[in-house]
Amino acid sequence: NAGVTQTPKFQVLKTGQSMTLQCAQDMNHEYMSWYRQDPGMGLRLIHYSVGAGITDQGEVPNGYNVSRSTTEDFPLRLLSAAPSQTSVYFCASSYSGARGTEAFFGQGTRLTVV
Amino acid sequence: SQQGEEDPQALSIQEGENATMNCSYKTSINNLQWYRQNSGRGLVHLILIRSNEREKHSGRLRVTLDTSKKSSSLLITASRAADTASYFCATGGYNQGGKLIFGQGTELSVKP
Numbered sequence: 001n002a003g004v005t006q007t008p009k010f011q012v013l014k015t016g017q018s019m020t021l022q023c024a025q026d027m028n029h030e031y032m033s034w035y036r037q038d039p040g041m042g043l044r045l046i047h048y049s050v051g052a053g054i055t056d057q058g059e060v061p062n063g064y065n066v067s068r069s070t071t072e073d074f075p076l077r078l079l080s081a082a083p084s085q086t087s088v089y090f091c092a093s094s095y096s097g098a099r100g101t102e103a104f105f106g107q108g109t110r111l112t113v114v
Numbered sequence: 115s116q117q118g119e120e121d122p123q124a125l126s127i128q129e130g131e132n133a134t135m136n137c138s139y140k141t142s143i144n145n146l147q148w149y150r151q152n153s154g155r156g157l158v159h160l161i162l163i164r165s166n167e168r169e170k171h172s173g174r175l176r177v178t179l180d181t182s183k184k185s186s187s188l189l190i191t192a193s194r195a196a197d198t199a200s201y202f203c204a205t206g207g208y209n210q211g212g213k214l215i216f217g218q219g220t221e222l223s224v225k226p
Contacts, residue, residue: 043216
């Protein structure tokens with residue numbers, strides 16, 4: 001099984017450009033999330049989804065949009081890239097469960113905005 | 115703001131020694147998880163401990179949880195060079211839709 005697949009692995013954008021980071025999972029997980037990782041900051045939650053058609057904001061949602069039209073896919077859109085969005089982005093998925101379940105992470109997208 | 119704070123931020127030990135990392139958090143939790151991240155890679159789940167559990171083992175890993183002190187510790191026994199990585203704690207809340215709040219991580223270096 002592929003697990004969680006993120007594309008692209010690397011991307012360089014110019015300030016003001018837009019782009020979509022792709023995330024797909026083949027485990028039929030209800031929950032999906034996007035995080036960004038900056039040096040010394042750990043991971044911060046951008047947006048998350050509890051199922052198709054349902055999304056919500058995390059800790060740092062500004063400048064990002066998401067949608068969840070299928071269970072498998074959860075793309076992250078940067079509307080107008082800024083240098084402050086230079087980061088490593090991780091997508092994660094997990095089963096639903098009242099007592100919590102482990103998250104499976106993709107390998108990340110390293111984004112540089114110049 | 116991030117939920118967890120980890121201590122120490124960096125730890126360097128010799129192969130065969132034990133490594134202990136600590137995590138503190140701020141709000142009530144449903145579960146606490148530990149993840150490992152090798153340089154430049156995604157995170158890998160190590161262990162999950164629920165709020166009604168006090169200790170859990172998995173191979174060379176031992177995790178404790180003290181909800182009264184809002185803290186957890188991860189012990190890696192008989193460490194190996196391959197354990198060199200960053201370790202993160204993450205907390206999950208009740209009915210939080212899989213959301214995890216991460217600490218800043220501990221960078222572990224195990225020297226052969």
